[in-house]
Amino acid sequence: MSSPRLSLKIAALGAALCAVGPASAAVLVYGDQDLLGTGDYGGADPTAGATLEGLAAGAVTLGSNAYGHGYPFTPAVGDFPGTDQIYVGSVQTGGSDGYSASPRLNGPQVVSLDYAALHGVGTKITSLTLGIAADDFQYPAYVLAPFVATVNGVQNAALTQILNQVNLGGPQELFLTVGIDTAQLSPNDVLTLSINATGDGGDGWAVDFFTVGVTTAPVPLPAAVWLFGSALAGLGALRRRV
């Protein structure tokens, strides 16, 4: 005859093995929403109009409004690495805009976005939506400097295309999102984003903040585990009646 405590533990173990959580979705924000450190959004949500989670791979959405601001600017102490910082291309041989003559760093802009907090135990990621508060991207105004973006080391066609289409015309920030192929995600739940300007590298840019939205679904348990869990749960129930 087993003790009540042992029976309870067996029943709980069986229930845990059988449990499947619901599908879920959540968004993380990396960096402060302070318009590159130049001010604020006047009470508006800079992500309004864009889809923050659940985008299919390659899908792109844009925020409803662009926000103008002054420059130059430099990161404040404690800013999320890679935000509120003006970048130019890794090889800058010319200057096309005001940013390219401002305090700046050579690209590529490399950012690590850890979203492990959104990836629950026993779940799989069904979509990842990357958000970028993109500032001062001006291709093709400066045709010598198209942008190239990679995700986890692989050039991302959709992101590269939209960064070369927004043509913000000057110090204007526009939030955009893109769906990332889950097959390109890293097992460590860190997304490494790289943005660079090619050509003369002289079209500077910046990012105010990033977002990552993740949707997940339970991982179906193998049949053998289901049977084992059910057997344990049944054993627990049986022992409680003894």
Ligand SMILES: [Ca+2]
């Ligand atoms: Ca620019």
Ligand SMILES: [Ca+2]
């Ligand atoms: Ca910021």
